Amino acid sequence: MEKTKRAARRAFVDGGACVACGCCVKVCPLGAIAVARGIAAQVDMGRCVGCGKCARECPASVIEIREVTA
Amino acid sequence: MKKHWYDYLWVLSLTYLVLGFFNILFAWLGLLCFFIPLLMSIFGGEKGYCNRYCGRGQLFALVGGRFGLSRRRDVPGWLRSKAFRYGFLVFFLVMFLQMLWTTYLVFAGAQELRQVVTLLWTFRLPWHWAYPGGVTPWVAQFAFGFYSVMLTSTVLGFVTMVLFKPRSWCVYCPMGTMTQLVCKARDRMGREK
Numbered sequence: 001m002e003k004t005k006r007a008a009r010r011a012f013v014d015g016g017a018c019v020a021c022g023c024c025v026k027v028c029p030l031g032a033i034a035v036a037r038g039i040a041a042q043v044d045m046g047r048c049v050g051c052g053k054c055a056r057e058c059p060a061s062v063i064e065i066r067e068v069t070a
Numbered sequence: 071m072k073k074h075w076y077d078y079l080w081v082l083s084l085t086y087l088v089l090g091f092f093n094i095l096f097a098w099l100g101l102l103c104f105f106i107p108l109l110m111s112i113f114g115g116e117k118g119y120c121n122r123y124c125g126r127g128q129l130f131a132l133v134g135g136r137f138g139l140s141r142r143r144d145v146p147g148w149l150r151s152k153a154f155r156y157g158f159l160v161f162f163l164v165m166f167l168q169m170l171w172t173t174y175l176v177f178a179g180a181q182e183l184r185q186v187v188t189l190l191w192t193f194r195l196p197w198h199w200a201y202p203g204g205v206t207p208w209v210a211q212f213a214f215g216f217y218s219v220m221l222t223s224t225v226l227g228f229v230t231m232v233l234f235k236p237r238s239w240c241v242y243c244p245m246g247t248m249t250q251l252v253c254k255a256r257d258r259m260g261r262e263k
Contacts, residue, residue: 017150019155019250020246021121021127023240039250039257057237059145059237059238059241060145
């Protein structure tokens with residue numbers, strides 16, 4: 001049977017609207033997100049697998065999970 | 071995920087609220103929640119307090135998240151807009167200054183000590199049982215005023231926790247907004263050097 005390949009997904013933060021509360025950092029199982037300089041959350045694309053936990057937790061709803069081309 | 075000692079600071083936040091019900095003078099301890107985040111942002115250039123040590127945020131996460139008392143809906147756009155966040159910060163600071171002014175009036179002898187906790191800046195709740203006496207009236211007046219601020223923000227936080235996501239308070243928390251502004255200013259100054 002042929003395997004269907006799912007497109008890779010990553011978390012994207014709207015930095016301008018982020019309140020830098022750090023809720024996303026606490027729930028990321030891979031430590032792929034951090035609040036940089038107290039301004040906004042930043043995603044380490046090399047680590048992020050797009051699980052969506054950060055997006056669900058974000059109280060300001062500024063994290064979006066998008067498909068990316070490898 | 072590994073738990074750290076600071077993941078249990080919600081116990082202190084809860085204890086603070088309970089202690090204020092029995093002895094209002096414990097309200098003074100709440101100043102720590104004002105000065106620690108400010109100092110961390112001014113000298114460290116980070117929002118470490120919000121990110122790790124905010125017991126109130128942890129309390130909302132626990133009650134709304136683990137206990138499931140939150141509807142887990144997105145906050146409305148206006149609530150997370152910069153206009154509302156900065157407006158609420160200004161309003162909060164004005165109310166805080168008004169509380170300090172009342173404390174000053176009691177200190178100057180122009181006003182008597184009012185043994186009430188003002189909820190949502192409007193409702194005056196009798197709280198006389200929590201004042202044991204034995205301190206200068208202005209010290210007690212500040213305690214009543216500060217506890218009012220802390221209780222009001224907790225009530226607002228719980229309301230938005232139920233209606234939206236557990237830590238919705240973090241979106242418009244005046245301390246969070248203020249420390250983020252400090253971090254932004256610090257970052258801008260660092261880049262201009």
